[in-house]
Amino acid sequence: xxxxxxxxxxxxxxxxxxxxxxxxxxxxxxxxxxxxxxxxxxxxxxxxxxxxxxxxxxxxxxxxxxxxxxxxxxxxxxxxxxxx
Numbered sequence: 834x835x836x837x838x839x840x841x842x843x844x845x846x847x848x849x850x851x852x853x854x855x856x857x858x859x860x861x862x863x864x865x866x867x868x869x870x871x872x873x874x875x876x877x878x879x880x881x882x883x884x885x886x887x888x889x890x891x892x893x894x895x896x897x898x899x900x901x902x903x904x905x906x907x908x909x910x911x912x913x914x915x916x917x
Contacts, residue, residue, distance in 0.1 A: 837883055838910060844868065845876050849903060852886060858898040877901050 847866050851857055857865075863873040877899070880886040885908075889900050 837885070837908065840879050840883055841908070845880055848873065848876055848880065848901070849885065852901050853903040853906070856900050856902040858893070858900050860898070862901065874899065
């Protein structure tokens with residue numbers, strides 16, 4: 834759980850929100866968020882390592898596209914759990 838919490842930042846949350854709605858390639862995600870494809874690709878890779886996203890490869894106009902989709906519906910972080 835700590836690894837997931839550490840991986841979540843404004844960029845990764847935006848990525849998760851985008852790919853929860855539709856399958857998107859790295860280029861499209863980068864354009865929508867306004868950041869570089871390299872940075873988005875790194876962030877998506879870290880989300881994939883945590884099993885929060887799934888990556889597939891598809892043919893594109895100029896080679897292979899890395900396509901991302903979500904493997905989760907929501908994330909709930911419990912900061913302080915009361916003992917009973």
